[in-house]
Amino acid sequence: MLYVVRGKTKEKDSVLRVRAGSAAEAEQIGWKNGLFVTEVTVVEDDQPTLSKLDRLAGLLRRGWLHKPRQPLKCFGQPVSTAQAVVLAILGLTTWLVDLHTLILV
Numbered sequence: 001m002l003y004v005v006r007g008k009t010k011e012k013d014s015v016l017r018v019r020a021g022s023a024a025e026a027e028q029i030g031w032k033n034g035l036f037v038t039e040v041t042v043v044e045d046d047q048p049t050l051s052k053l054d055r056l057a058g059l060l061r062r063g064w065l066h067k068p069r070q071p072l073k074c075f076g077q078p079v080s081t082a083q084a085v086v087l088a089i090l091g092l093t094t095w096l097v098d099l100h101t102l103i104l105v
Helices: 023-032 052-065 081-104
Strands: 002-008 013-019 036-043 072-074 076-079
Touching: 002 023, 013 023, 023 036, 072 081, 076 081
Parallel strands: none
Antiparallel strands: 002 013, 002 036, 072 076
């Protein structure tokens, strides 16, 4: 869940947006970041105050943490997520090089 932690440092007031399991955990994260925590509020996913950037960040985080049920395979061998990303990038690069040579000819 997304929390907004407000607090003070020696120089100024600060605000942190934190993903945590509970309000107490969000408060602890605020203290660890050097804030004198004054307020912890919950931000629901369907609230209009949640910006598009926060929604996109949540979507990317869920995608990054997603683990497929069956491991990806290439030529019968298991492939890690990083290897799959590299294979996709190499495939797109090959396609772009072929497209570039097609346009120049």
